[in-house]
Amino acid sequence: MSDAQAPEKRRAPAKETKNSKEGDERHDAIYRSVSDAIVEQRLKPGSRLREDALADVFGISRTGIRKILQRLALEQLVTLTPRRGASVTRPTADEAKDVFDARQLIECGLMPDVARRMGEKEAAELRDMARQERQALRSGQQSVAIRLSADFHMRLAQLSGNATLAEFVERLCSRSSLILAVYGHPGHLGCESHDHDDLIGYLEAGNGERAKAFMSRHLKAIEASLSMVEEEENVPDLQQIFGG
Amino acid sequence: MSDAQAPEKRRAPAKETKNSKEGDERHDAIYRSVSDAIVEQRLKPGSRLREDALADVFGISRTGIRKILQRLALEQLVTLTPRRGASVTRPTADEAKDVFDARQLIECGLMPDVARRMGEKEAAELRDMARQERQALRSGQQSVAIRLSADFHMRLAQLSGNATLAEFVERLCSRSSLILAVYGHPGHLGCESHDHDDLIGYLEAGNGERAKAFMSRHLKAIEASLSMVEEEENVPDLQQIFGG
DNA sequence: GTTGGAATTACTGTATACAATAAATATCGG
DNA sequence: CCGATATTTATTGTATACAGTAATTCCAAC
Numbered sequence: 001m002s003d004a005q006a007p008e009k010r011r012a013p014a015k016e017t018k019n020s021k022e023g024d025e026r027h028d029a030i031y032r033s034v035s036d037a038i039v040e041q042r043l044k045p046g047s048r049l050r051e052d053a054l055a056d057v058f059g060i061s062r063t064g065i066r067k068i069l070q071r072l073a074l075e076q077l078v079t080l081t082p083r084r085g086a087s088v089t090r091p092t093a094d095e096a097k098d099v100f101d102a103r104q105l106i107e108c109g110l111m112p113d114v115a116r117r118m119g120e121k122e123a124a125e126l127r128d129m130a131r132q133e134r135q136a137l138r139s140g141q142q143s144v145a146i147r148l149s150a151d152f153h154m155r156l157a158q159l160s161g162n163a164t165l166a167e168f169v170e171r172l173c174s175r176s177s178l179i180l181a182v183y184g185h186p187g188h189l190g191c192e193s194h195d196h197d198d199l200i201g202y203l204e205a206g207n208g209e210r211a212k213a214f215m216s217r218h219l220k221a222i223e224a225s226l227s228m229v230e231e232e233e234n235v236p237d238l239q240q241i242f243g244g
Numbered sequence: 245m246s247d248a249q250a251p252e253k254r255r256a257p258a259k260e261t262k263n264s265k266e267g268d269e270r271h272d273a274i275y276r277s278v279s280d281a282i283v284e285q286r287l288k289p290g291s292r293l294r295e296d297a298l299a300d301v302f303g304i305s306r307t308g309i310r311k312i313l314q315r316l317a318l319e320q321l322v323t324l325t326p327r328r329g330a331s332v333t334r335p336t337a338d339e340a341k342d343v344f345d346a347r348q349l350i351e352c353g354l355m356p357d358v359a360r361r362m363g364e365k366e367a368a369e370l371r372d373m374a375r376q377e378r379q380a381l382r383s384g385q386q387s388v389a390i391r392l393s394a395d396f397h398m399r400l401a402q403l404s405g406n407a408t409l410a411e412f413v414e415r416l417c418s419r420s421s422l423i424l425a426v427y428g429h430p431g432h433l434g435c436e437s438h439d440h441d442d443l444i445g446y447l448e449a450g451n452g453e454r455a456k457a458f459m460s461r462h463l464k465a466i467e468a469s470l471s472m473v474e475e476e477e478n479v480p481d482l483q484q485i486f487g488g
Numbered sequence: 489g490t491t492g493g494a495a496t497t498a499c500t501g502t503a504t505a506c507a508a509t510a511a512a513t514a515t516c517g518g
Numbered sequence: 519c520c521g522a523t524a525t526t527t528a529t530t531g532t533a534t535a536c537a538g539t540a541a542t543t544c545c546a547a548c
Contacts, residue, residue: 024326024531051500061533062500070311074318082268083539085500098408105353105409164342165349168412268501295530305503306530327509327530 030058031068038077038088039150039177040143045090049078075171077178089178093228096179100223103172106165107153108215112208113160122159123204129155130196146177152196176222183226195221274302275312282321282332283394283421284387289334293322319415321422333422337472340423344467347416350409351397352459356452357404366403367448373399374440394421396440420466427470439465 034054037043049069051062058065069086072078079089091099129152136145150173157169195218202211278298281287293313295306302309313330316322323333335343373396380389394417401413439462446455 050498052498063532063534066500067314070314071318074315083500084541095408098406101406102408102412105350109349109353162342162345164339164346164416168346172408294528296528307502307504310530328511329530 026060027064027068030060030064031071033058034068035072035077035174036147038072039174040147041177041181042143043088045088045178045182047088049086049088051085075174077174089175090182091175091179093183093230095175096183096223096226096228099172099175099179100219103169103176103219104216106169106172107157107219108212110157110160110162110165110169111203111212111215113162114156115203115206115208115211117159117161118203118206123200126152126155126200126203127197130200133196146180149196150174150177156199179226183228185225185227270304271308271312274304274308275315277302278312279316279319279321279418280391282316283418284391285421285425286387287332289332289422289426291332293330293332295329319418321418333419335419335423335426337427337474339419340427340467340470340472343416343419343423344463347413347420347463348460350413350416351401351463352456354401354404354406354409354413355447355456355459357406358400359447359450359452359455361403361405362447362450367444370396370399370444370447371441374444377440390421390424393440394418400443423470427472429469429471 034043034049043049051065051069054065054069055062069078069080073080073086076089078086080086129148133145133148133152136142136148153173154166154170157166160166195214199211199214199218202214278287278293287293295309295313298309298313299306313322313324317324317330320333322330324330373392377389377392377396380386380392397417398410398414401410404410439458443455443458443462446458
């Protein structure tokens with residue numbers, strides 16, 4: 001992972017500040033680093049994200065960290081509670097339903113456009129992504145597989161040519177990873193191995209309607225694989241006591 | 245005595261800072277204030293938003309302003325260019341197309357759900373909003389009318405029960421206001437007066453499919469009313485010179 | 489041993505100071 | 519008088535200091 005090497009506490013030498021990166025890119029890299037960690041479930045829902053700790057790890061001040069956390073909060077990957085700070089969002093069952101309904105509407109609606117704009121190059125790229133995903137899954141790298149699966153859906157949306165809708169899909173896929181982390185069964189990954197390949201086939205054949213129907217079933221299958229029990233990790237004893 | 249070198253560091257009237265508001269709500273109020281000004285086109289696309297100026301106007305420091313600007317940037321209402329600061333976004337023709345395609349897909353797709361959840365109270369509320377909009381239009385308050393029109397579409401999406409999609413629609417409507425500001429004809433408002441009332445009728449009757457079709461036409465009509473000429477306010481002389 | 493409360497601690501919220509850079513302006517050479 | 523470069527200025531980027539508040543710990547009393 002992105003090694004924030006020895007946290008040399010000396011941060012003052014302004015002349016040294018500039019040598020490493022444009023500074024702007026650095027922020028983006030850190031954002032992506034945190035975002036990836038969440039999507040890959042290395043940071044689990046509910047984990048607290050303290051500003052000082054992150055600032056130390058990445059070697060920038062809290063100011064920059066706050067900016068990044070705020071962005072993640074707007075994307076609903078982290079939750080910002082007023083005086084408690086940031087933590088990785090733990091999606092509720094309602095939110096999960098909303099997200100999958102939204103994916104149903106948008107991703108399926110995009111399939112005809114994607115089919116229309118699908119060329120050889122795009123198909124090859126997608127097949128490669130699907131291959132990588134299968135490989136990660138086979139070699140037991142579940143975290144990586146989850147992200148690759150999300151990447152696949154995101155790339156698909158980008159190929160529709162509508163940047164705005166692609167951005168929406170991006171957000172929905174990120175949140176889906178969080179949902180899988182909370183409500184998915186450990187051994188059972190969201191996307192079945194062959195689904196993505198089949199989908200590429202329909203799209204490459206220019207069969208938008210078929211792809212649409214397939215995507216609908218695909219998403220339904222993922223959603224159906226979730227076990228929608230709100231685990232109330234806090235004070236569960238109380239209920240047991242009252243029940244008993 | 246040696247502590248005499250420590251002058252009274254108090255430089256800010258901290259006691260007065262807190263008395264007025266919770267501080268958190270204040271930020272939200274400022275955010276809404278700026279957002280409304282953009283949506284109502286009192287701040288025109290391209291206008292620069294300097295941090296100091298905003299900080300002065302609202303009586304908070306640049307820190308808070310930056311937070312708000314960043315949020316607006318993520319919603320694509322303002323554009324943040326690296327060392328140039330913030331300005332009200334000027335949507336391109338491509339973006340405009342994307343936004344209206346997205347609205348076409350999402351808002352129309354939501355209509356059946358809205359029709360299903362439509363009750364007396366909701367219909368009455370919508371009718372009231374439509375009435376206010378008509379009134380604003382008649383009394384020449386175009387800015388207010390534009391925002392009320394956007395509010396109508398947003399509220400409609402909320403009634404679908406899907407908070408995630410409602411948020412997407414919210415963003416799309418805000419951006420649409422910007423698009424109208426750039427590409428719309430001055431005297432010609434986006435939403436025709438009677439359209440919204442007609443739509444409520446279909447929804448109240450539970451006729452989701454009819455409402456869907458109507459919404460589609462409604463949005464198409466708005467989009468068709470735009471004149472999609474990219475005014476390249478920058479270096480236009482060059483082309484004219486070379487052409488002439 | 490548990491509970492209530494006070495003191496401490498840890499953390500976030502906000503403003504400000506300072507550095508860095510791009511834009512605007514002035515200055516000088518042609 | 520025009521063009522290129524140096525200087526000044528305006529404005530953003532970042533770190534840090536300080537304040538305020540929630541969480542924790544510790545202590546005493548029952």
